[in-house]
Each structure stands twice: as structure tokens, then as C-alpha cells.
Amino acid sequence: MPSILLKDILPIARQESYRMQHYFIGAEHLFIAMLEMKGSLTARILEENGFTPEYVINAIRLKIGKGVRQQQWSSTPNTPRYQKIMKYAEKIALEHRHAEPEERDLLLAILIEQDSMPVRVLKALKLDIETLAVSAQNHSVTEEIIDLPVKIVFHPDVTDTSLNKSFTMILKRMFHGYPHIRIEQRLSGGYSGAQLFVVTPYQMDGTHHAAAVVKIGQTDDILDEAQRYDSHVKNTLPPLTARLEDKPIAPDNSHYAGIKYTFITGHDETPRDLRAVIREWGASAIGEWLRNELYPTFGKIWWMQGRAFRFETWREYDWLLPPLFTIDFVEPKQMPVDSFTLRFPVRRARFLTLQHGDYLTIENFIVHKVDRDQNIMTLAIGNTSAAEKAYRIKVRGIDLSKNVYYRGEVLETISGRIWETRSDQLIMAARDLRPDFDLDEDLIPATSDKMRKIVNPLKHYDTLLDWQVNGLISKTHGDLHLGNIMVGPGNSPFLIDFAHTRDGHTIFDWACLEISVLNEVVMPVAGSDWNAARKVIEYLMQINAGLPLEVNNPLAKALQAIIEIRQIAQECLGQKGHWAEYYIALTMCALRAISWDNLALGSRRLMFLVAGLSSHELRKSSNSIAGETPSPEDTDVNTAISSGSGSQ
Amino acid sequence: MIDIKVGIVIMSGVEDGTTIKCSTTKGDGTVSANSWTLTIGRAEDCDLRLQTDTYISRLHAKLHYVNGQWWLEDCESRNGTFITMTNDFFKDTRVRRMIPLELGQLFRIGRTWLRLE
Numbered sequence: 001m002p003s004i005l006l007k008d009i010l011p012i013a014r015q016e017s018y019r020m021q022h023y024f025i026g027a028e029h030l031f032i033a034m035l036e037m038k039g040s041l042t043a044r045i046l047e048e049n050g051f052t053p054e055y056v057i058n059a060i061r062l063k064i065g066k067g068v069r070q071q072q073w074s075s076t077p078n079t080p081r082y083q084k085i086m087k088y089a090e091k092i093a094l095e096h097r098h099a100e101p102e103e104r105d106l107l108l109a110i111l112i113e114q115d116s117m118p119v120r121v122l123k124a125l126k127l128d129i130e131t132l133a134v135s136a137q138n139h140s141v142t143e144e145i146i147d148l149p150v151k152i153v154f155h156p157d158v159t160d161t162s163l164n165k166s167f168t169m170i171l172k173r174m175f176h177g178y179p180h181i182r183i184e185q186r187l188s189g190g191y192s193g194a195q196l197f198v199v200t201p202y203q204m205d206g207t208h209h210a211a212a213v214v215k216i217g218q219t220d221d222i223l224d225e226a227q228r229y230d231s232h233v234k235n236t237l238p239p240l241t242a243r244l245e246d247k248p249i250a251p252d253n254s255h256y257a258g259i260k261y262t263f264i265t266g267h268d269e270t271p272r273d274l275r276a277v278i279r280e281w282g283a284s285a286i287g288e289w290l291r292n293e294l295y296p297t298f299g300k301i302w303w304m305q306g307r308a309f310r311f312e313t314w315r316e317y318d319w320l321l322p323p324l325f326t327i328d329f330v331e332p333k334q335m336p337v338d339s340f341t342l343r344f345p346v347r348r349a350r351f352l353t354l355q356h357g358d359y360l361t362i363e364n365f366i367v368h369k370v371d372r373d374q375n376i377m378t379l380a381i382g383n384t385s386a387a388e389k390a391y392r393i394k395v396r397g398i399d400l401s402k403n404v405y406y407r408g409e410v411l412e413t414i415s416g417r418i419w420e421t422r423s424d425q426l427i428m429a430a431r432d433l434r435p436d437f438d439l440d441e442d443l444i445p446a447t448s449d450k451m452r453k454i455v456n457p458l459k460h461y462d463t464l465l466d467w468q469v470n471g472l473i474s475k476t477h478g479d480l481h482l483g484n485i486m487v488g489p490g491n492s493p494f495l496i497d498f499a500h501t502r503d504g505h506t507i508f509d510w511a512c513l514e515i516s517v518l519n520e521v522v523m524p525v526a527g528s529d530w531n532a533a534r535k536v537i538e539y540l541m542q543i544n545a546g547l548p549l550e551v552n553n554p555l556a557k558a559l560q561a562i563i564e565i566r567q568i569a570q571e572c573l574g575q576k577g578h579w580a581e582y583y584i585a586l587t588m589c590a591l592r593a594i595s596w597d598n599l600a601l602g603s604r605r606l607m608f609l610v611a612g613l614s615s616h617e618l619r620k621s622s623n624s625i626a627g628e629t630p631s632p633e634d635t636d637v638n639t640a641i642s643s644g645s646g647s648q
Numbered sequence: 649m650i651d652i653k654v655g656i657v658i659m660s661g662v663e664d665g666t667t668i669k670c671s672t673t674k675g676d677g678t679v680s681a682n683s684w685t686l687t688i689g690r691a692e693d694c695d696l697r698l699q700t701d702t703y704i705s706r707l708h709a710k711l712h713y714v715n716g717q718w719w720l721e722d723c724e725s726r727n728g729t730f731i732t733m734t735n736d737f738f739k740d741t742r743v744r745r746m747i748p749l750e751l752g753q754l755f756r757i758g759r760t761w762l763r764l765e
Contacts, residue, residue: 024662062738064660065759068702073662081665117660117761120754124737231735408738 004040004103006089009033014076019404021067026079027116028064032057034103042107043252045135049127050247052257055223059121062408081116085109107136126230151180158183166251167195167216170258173249174214175201184211187273187483193217196483196497198270211270213242213261213486213496219250220369220407222257225499233498236301236475242271242486242496255373261496263488271486271494275520278482283521283557287564290513294485294493295568298477303572306472306506314465316505317588318390321461322425322595323378324351326394327360327416335359335415344381346391348462354418361415362393367407372400379411426458429595433605436530444612447538448531455619457611461591464584464618471574471581472506480509481516510569511585515593517561518610519603525558528602537609544579544617580621583614590614652684652713659754659761662700667765670695684713688757689723696762703727703758711749711764718764720755721746730756 012033013025022029034042035053043053078086088109089101096105110116111133119129150172154161161183163171175181178201187196194217202208215222226248237243242261250257263271278286295303324346339359342351354360365379368389377395382388395416398405405411430439437444443453477484478500486494518536526532539549539559543566549556569582590611594604653671658664670676670686677686677695686695691706698704705725712719722729722743730740731747732754740756749755751764 022662026660026662026664028660059738064761067661067759070702072700077662079662079664084665115657115659116664120737 004034004037006101006103006106009037009103009106012036017076020061020064021069023067023071023073024077024079025082027081027085027110027113028060028118030082030085030106031110031116031118032060034107037103038252041103041136041139045107045132045139046127047250047252048135049132050226050250051125051127051223052219052250052252055220055250056121056125058220058406058408059125060118061404061406063121064117066404066409081113085113085116088112104136104139108133111136125227150175150178153180153182155182155184158186160186166254166256167258169251169254170216170249170256171197171199171214173251174246174258174260175199178202178209179204182208184270185273185276187213187275194221194497194499198272200270210263212263213271214258215261215497216256216258217499219255219257221499222248222259223250225497226259228501229498232475233501238297238301240488240492240494242494244498263486263494271488274482274485274487277487278521283517284560284564286517286521287561289487289491289493290485290561291564291568293491294495295571297493298495302475302477303506303509304474306474306572306574308470308574309473309505310468310470311505312465313467313469313584313588314390316469316508317584318465319380319392320588320592322422322429323392323394324348324422325354325360325418326396326420326425327362328419329395329397329414329416330359332361332413332415335361339415342393344391346381348465352423352462355421356418356424358418359415360418361413362411363413365391365393365411365414367405367409367411368392370400370405370407375400377405379414423458423462425595426461426591429604430458430608433594433601433608435608444609446534446541446609446613446616448534452541454537454609454612454616457587457591457608457615460615460619461587461611464587464615467584467618469505469574469581469584470578472572473503474506476502476504476506476509478502478504478509480512482513482520483516505581505585506572507569507582508585508589510565510572511582511589514562514565514569514586515589515607515610517565518606519593519599521561522555522558523600523603523606525555526602526606528600528605530605532602533606533609536606537613540610540613544613580618583617587611587614587618654686654711654713654718655765656686656688656696656711657763657765658698659763661698661760663698663760668696682714686711688762698757698760701758701760704760705758708757709743712746718749718751719746720749725758727758732756 009030013029016029016032017023017025034040035057046053046056089106092105092108093101098105110119111129114129123129152168152171171181180202182200182202183197184200185198194215197214198211199214200208200211226244229244242263244259245262246260248257248259274286336359339361340354341361341363343363362379366382367377368380369378375398377398379393379395380389381391395414396419427439439458442456442459444456446452446454477495479497484495484497486496488494522536526536535555539556542549543563549559574581590607593599593607651671651673655667655669658666672679672684677684687707687710688694688696689706689708690697690699690704694707707723708725709723709729710721712721720729720731720743729743731743733741749764754761754763
């Protein structure tokens with residue numbers, strides 16, 4: 001590729017400045033312009049350091065922010081820092097015997113100047129500026145990334161051997177230098193849709209190095225995970241564990257990126273995920289292993305360090321539910337004057353009557369995700385913690401090629417017409433389950449004889465979001481399921497996939513794991529129709545009531561793992577014996593799962609009933625104290641619950 | 649108070665890269681027995697006058713130097729004063745009243761980033 005000249009960069013820098021409503025040219029516009037040029041030296045150097053240009057551009061825009069709509073100058077002035085950088089660039093160009101500054105000269109000038117916002121952003125992303133400058137000095141601009149000679153083979157037990165082009169490229173670049181790699185297992189990710197592979201790299205002489213788990217997912221999610229690992233996870237792990245030791249691989253020409261979890265074990269043995277181990281060990285042994293190995297190993301630094309935590313349910317759990325609204329973008333001037341306005345704090349009760357076709361203006365929400373391919377933007381009240389991801393709103397139909405929106409941006413106002421409400425989405429997901437009961441009823445049949453009834457979760461979840469919860473807060477994994485738990489040498493426990501690790505409601509991890517075990521261990525034994533799901537519910541009622549299960553029944557055996565998880569959960573409760581906070585977590589986790597495409601129909605049916613049963617336990621206990629509509633004080637789950645526990 | 653000098657560096661906006669030098673001996677700000685105060689805003693009498701950012705109030709914030717430590721005070725500005733904490737560069741923390749400020753630490757007045765040197 002020929003060198004990019006300054007005169008090629010400036011028009012793009014000007015466009016960036018106008019898109020951001022700055023109307024002047026500064027270091028940030030120059031740097032973003034260089035990143036936006038496909039195949040540029042700047043983009044390639046950052047890519048080699050594990051970042052896509054889009055990710056860095058977003059970070060710079062987020063830190064600097066947009067300007068105001070009104071242009072304040074008739075011309076487009078240059079900032080004093082721009083002028084300083086240009087002087088450096090001209091001097092460097094002279095040294096390089098260039099007639100005029102080229103991209104390399106300008107990049108070096110920005111890096112040498114050191115003080116600009118783009119450079120501060122690079123430092124905040126843990127990039128070493130001196131190392132980047134050396135790369136900029138020595139990098140060959142004509143170097144093309146060729147197809148790397150890494151052969152990918154699959155273990156005979158792996159049935160799905162398909163790999164798309166992006167995944168192949170990421171794996172080859174990640175294991176560049178090895179003649180071949182073998183994919184030992186495919187692990188499905190959680191709700192993020194990422195894919196995980198256990199990969200063994202082989203050397204020329206046929207010997208192999210330790211297996212690693214490779215996670216490939218959407219670029220922004222993977223790069224966020226790497227950043228989160230550095231700042232929140234790295235120092236909170238036991239000594240023998242899975243670690244992120246290399247930079248992410250984030251090709252510029254793909255929407256996907258990959259990271260590699262290396263196992264620090266001291267043994268040459270490939271760890272297996274718990275799903276693979278289940279058939280061999282059985283549910284009961286898995287449950288015991290969770291309680292005796294996983295919980296103590298990670299618990300010491302995570303769950304056992306719980307501090308008192310009082311919160312409204314929506315703060316920790318709203319993000320698990322479908323978006324509050326999906327709207328079609330409408331220009332502000334085309335909005336009717338009497339449209340509803342949604343702003344924080346969100347008073348959901350005011351919006352319950354809104355439906356398809358109503359107009360809505362949203363104020364001061366934050367851009368959570370931008371999907372340029374689909375022209376969809378997701379807003380929330382924030383973009384980091386669970387609470388800040390609450391009240392997501394999807395906005396469709398914006399021309400994202402014309403308007404710049406970046407993750408983290410505060411939108412003063414945006415308007416549109418409602419396409420779908422949260423309630424619409426949940427009802428549609430429930431209809432897909434082909435219920436043998438009326439979804440409009442308050443109570444639904446819970447047992448196969450249909451004599452016992454439980455709460456219809458669709459009628460109850462919204463009230464739960466306002467309940468006050470007294471629980472514990474600690475470091476949580478945030479996506480604990482059977483695929484993220486690995487069994488290493490000597491049956492030692494490992495966790496992988498820390499994309500959602502954070503300080504949060506301690507019990508959440510165990511509710512997540514219960515959902516995973518119900519879907520993957522229990523439901524396959526039960527069957528797939530509604531009565532099979534109801535049989536599981538009958539057993540769960542017994543577990544909730546603290547009653548023992550029959551010993552010789554295969555379904556009851558599968559549920560032994562749930563009993564063990566409840567034993568762990570019991571230790572994570574804010575107050576011993578007060579299970580309401582667990583039922584709240586379970587309701588929300590189960591409701592989330594009813595719309596998971598990758599879950600079997602029977603499992604999704606069970607999830608609907610689990611949400612109903614957990615809601616029922618909550619309503620039962622609150623009725624016994626405060627009546628059907630608890631007052632704010634009575635909604636405190638610790639005072640609301642009266643009896644019943646999952647402990648044995 | 650002995651002679652104290654400080655540079656306020658503009659880190660974003662059309663004046664990015666400009667340093668405004670202030671000192672007690674030059675008569676900048678208000679000097680008392682053990683403190684020195686500099687004002688920031690759009691008003692004409694501010695020690696650091698930022699006119700190009702319409703998100704800045706007339707008197708937006710104050711910088712206080714007390715016993716060798718700088719403090720940043722928000723003067724009930726309309727659009728807020730923010731500071732970048734060392735543990736999270738991308739999260740801006742709003743200054744509610746007064747907060748200690750280190751040399752080099754980024755702070756934002758309206759939409760303009762600044763630092764002291």
C-alpha cells in the first residue's frame with residue numbers, strides 16, 4: 001500500500017470534526033482520521049496491539065465528547081496543539097527526506113508530543129507510547145497479512161467442525177508460529193452468543209503445548225472483556241487458574257475478535273468443561289464438586305467476601321429482561337407535541353399503557369451499543385454496571401452512516417415511535433412455547449393434574465422490579481453456567497469467561513447456575529412437553545419447602561445438583577433462611593431464558609414455570625405478611641418472606 | 649503567601665494546547681494568609697476565561713491552593729465540573745463541592761478538559 005500523505009488525512013479529519021460538532025481541527029481529529037483509513041499504518045499498529053480502530057475511535061470520542069450544534073467560527077481553525085504537532089511532523093518528514101509529511105511522520109509527531117487526548121486514551125488502554133513510537137518508526141507499510149500457515153484440525157469427538165472465515169483467521173493469528181492446532185472441544189458461550197474452543201497447539205516435532213480456551217465474539221465485547229480482566233479480575237483470582245496472558249486478536253476487517261485463556265496448572269492435562277464431565281460423574285457428584293471444590297476455591301476471594309447490600313430489584317436485574325421499548329427513529333420536528341417523555345429516574349408505571357405506534361421522547365440516556373450493519377442503537381441509563389445497563393431502549397432506523405453515535409455518549413434527546421414494548425416481547429416468547437393454558441390468566445397450572453396453580457410470571461415480574469432487596473454484594477462471575485466452569489488436573493476447579501465479572505448481588509451467580517443445571521442436566525431427563533416441565537416443578541416445590549426427594553427416581557437424582565447449589569446459595573444469603581432474594585434472582589434469570597433460541601423447547605417451558613414458581617414463592621410470602629400489594633416497607637424481601645427454603 | 653506559580657493547560661476544544669500561566673506575584677487570583685484562589689468561567693473577571701464553551705457558567709469553578717495542595721470547587725455550575733479518577737480514565741466523576749486535585753490530573757469544566765502543571 002502506498003504511503004498516505006497529510007493532504008489525504010486532512011479532509012477526513014475535517015469530516016470527523018464536523019460529525020462531532022467541533023468545527024475546529026485538533027490532534028484527536030487527525031488521529032481518528034488516520035485510524036479511519038483502511039489499512040493505514042496507525043490502524044495496523046493498534047491492531048497488532050489487540051485493538052480495532054473502531055474501539056480506539058470510540059474511546060477517544062467518549063472522552064472528548066461532542067460539541068454544540070451551532071458553529072462558532074466562519075472558518076475551521078486549528079488548535080494550538082495541532083500547530084505544535086504539525087511542526088514536529090514537518091521536522092520528522094525532513095529527517096525522513098519526505099517532501100511533505102506522511103502518515104508515519106504525523107503519527108510519530110502525535111506520539112512524541114505525548115500530551116494530547118488521543119495519546120492519553122492510548123495510555124488508559126494500557127498501551128506503551130514508546131513501544132508504539134518504535135513500531136511506527138520501523139513498521140513496513142507494504143507488509144500484507146498473508147494467509148498464515150497454521151493447520152486447524154478437530155478432535156474426533158467434535159461433531160461440529162464448521163468454522164467461518166473470521167474464526168479461522170483469528171485462530172490462525174492467535175497460534176501463529178505453530179504448524180497446527182487441534183480443537184479439542186467446542187463450548188457454547190452464555191447469553192452473549194460468543195463461542196469458546198479448547199485448543200491444543202502442536203509443534204513441528206509433534207509435541208504439544210498446554211491447551212488453552214479461546215473465546216471468539218463480537219469485537220467490542222471481547223475488547224471490553226480484556227479491559228475488564230485487567231482492571232477487575234486479574235488480581236482477584238486464585239494462583240492456579242485460567243488467565244488472559246496475551247493481547248486480544250482483533251482483525252480490522254472483521255466484526256469478531258478473540259482472546260485466549262491460558263491455564264496455569266503445572267500439569268499437562270486438558271481441562272474439560274462441566275458439561276463434558278456430567279455424563280461421567282452424574283448430577284449428584286457434580287453438585288458435591290461445586291460445593292466442595294469450586295465454591296471454596298473462588299469463594300474465598302469472591303462470594304464469601306459479601307458485604308450488606310440493599311437495592312431495588314431493577315438495579316441488578318432489569319438488564320436481564322428484553323428492552324423496555326424498541327422504537328423507530330423519528331426526527332424531532334415530526335414528533336407530535338403530546339408525546340411521552342422518558343427520562344431517569346424511570347417511572348415505569350407511567351409507561352405501562354404505551355403500545356405499538358405511540359410516540360416517545362427519550363432524554364439523557366446513554367448509548368450502550370451501536371450496530372452499524374443493522375442501523376440499530378441500544379440506549380440504557382448507563383453503560384458499565386448492571387444498574388447502568390437497566391432500562392435498555394432499542395432505536396431502529398437511524399442513518400448511522402451520517403450521524404456519529406459512540407458508546408458512552410449521553411444523548412440529550414432522541415425520539416421515535418414505539419415498535420414493540422417489553423411486555424410484547426415477553427408475550428411473544430411465551431406464545432412460542434405453545435402453552436396449554438391461557439396466558440392472560442393470573443394463575444397457571446403447575447402440576448400435571450393441573451390442580452395446583454402458580455403465578456403467571458408475565459403478570460408479576462414488573463411489580464418485582466420495584467421490590468427492595470436486602471442481600472450481599474461481592475465479586476461475582478456474572479455468567480456462571482456449566483460451560484464456564486472447567487475441571488482441571490486432580491479435579492481442580494477453573495473458571496473462564498470473565499466478560500461480566502463485577503461487584504454485584506452475590507446470589508446471582510448461583511441462580512444463574514441453577515438455571516443452567518435445570519436446562520442441561522435436569523430437563524433432558526424429564527422430557528420436553530409441558531407435563532415433563534411440571535414434573536420438575538413439583539420436585540422444585542419440594543426443594544423450596546425443604547422436603548427430601550425420592551432417592552431412586554432418575555429425575556430426582558438429576559435434581560441432586562440443584563440441592564447442592566441451594567446449599568451454596570444458603571451461605572450467600574443476606575440473612576440466613578430468607579430466600580426471597582434468591583427467588584427474585586431466579587425469576588429474572590428464568591424469564592431471560594424463555595427467549596433463548598439455543599435452548600430446547602422443553603427447557604424454555606421449564607424456564608417459564610420456574611419464573612412462575614419463584615414469583616409464586618415471593619407472592620405467597622408477601623401475602624402472608626402484607627397482603628397482595630406490599631407497601632414500600634413491606635416489599636423489603638427480608639421482612640416479606642415467612643417460611644420455606646431451598647436448604648435441605 | 650510566598651510566590652506560587654501554576655499553569656492551567658487547556659486539553660480539549662479549539663484552544664487545546666494553550667497554557668495560561670498564573671502566579672501570586674503577578675496578582676492573579678485572590679491571595680489570603682494561607683490560600684490562593686483562581687476562578688474559572690465565562691465572566692470577564694475570571695482568572696481563566698473560557699468563552700468558546702457554551703456549557704461553561706459565568707462563574708463555573710474555583711481552584712484553591714491551601715498548604716501545598718490544590719482543591720477544585722464547583723460553584724454550582726449549570727453543567728457541572730468533573731474529574732478523571734486514576735482508576736478509571738473513562739468515567740468522569742462529578743465534583744459535588746470540593747475535591748483535592750493533583751498536578752496533571754484531568755478535570756472538565758462544561759465540555760472543556762483542563763489540567764494543572
